[in-house]
Amino acid sequence: MSVMAEHVFDIGPIHVSNSMVLGAIGWTVTFWLLIRTARRIGARRYDRLSLAVLWAYEYLFNTAEEVLGSRELALKITPIAITMFFFILVNNWLEILPLLGTVTWHNTPLFRGLAADLNFTFALAVVTFATAHIWAIRKLGFFGNLKRYFRNPFKDVLGAFEGFLELIAEFSRFIALSMRLFGNIFGGEVLIAVMAFITSYFSVIALPPFMLFELFIGLIQAYIFFMLTVVFVSLGIAHNEAHATPGVEEEAAQQAGSLAAGEAT
């Protein structure tokens, strides 16, 4: 098992790696799932799958509303955050399929978990931070957003130092966000491979509990990615509104702050 995704074949100028193959399947499944749910709910023909997706959506939406502190804002941010949740969830669950390491193409595995490729998690972190900064710029203005990090050291010495720390924290959050998802999913793949190796003939009995554990980890990681996306957006916005209307907004900012403080370690 290699740390990097391996190159499998080319489509024109695009180098297709083995994580992209499974990623395309995962993208198709996610698209099908969400479109199907939307159609079923629109036509009022409920079945178990669409109700489960709807339940998950409502739960996530309520969480986002709680963190952001306003329903309109939650309605605007949840499309990207919840789509990310379902995309990561489907890809994490596809990674448990038994054909993952065994199907090969010219001696390289044809499939590999999408989140077990650092390129993907890094790209997701880029999307998350772009979203957070676009919202911060919308609320605070371009220079208002910069003022969170760069302040005049001659006027406000402590504030300048605080802004510098904030800038470092932003980078460390960025790295931690991409490494967390990658590490968990790649670590899970390695765990299953090692377990299959050391329990050779008994792996039929030994592996299912670990696979269940991986399903749980995949769900938790998708939820955490969603949660952190919402928290980062709310961090950029809360700066402004904590001054304007103390009360509800301040509480949300505090909640977001304490969550982010736990995350930034």
Add this chain to the structure above:
Amino acid sequence: MDQLAFGLTYSIAGGLAAVGVGLVGAAAVAAVGRNPDAIGTIRTMMILAMSFVDALAIIGLVVALIIKFLH
């Protein structure tokens, strides 16, 4: 030397993360003992905090594996 680096990288990260998970779990149990009705919220927050701690241990594992296999 590489074997030692592999072992230490994972064991230090794993050991300290174990302390962290222990603190989170102890705090959650104490909170449930104080306020048993809030168990649902506390469970969610506990799992969230635990996975933040977990991630560091797993990043340690990945770095250790990189030392072992890519060196």
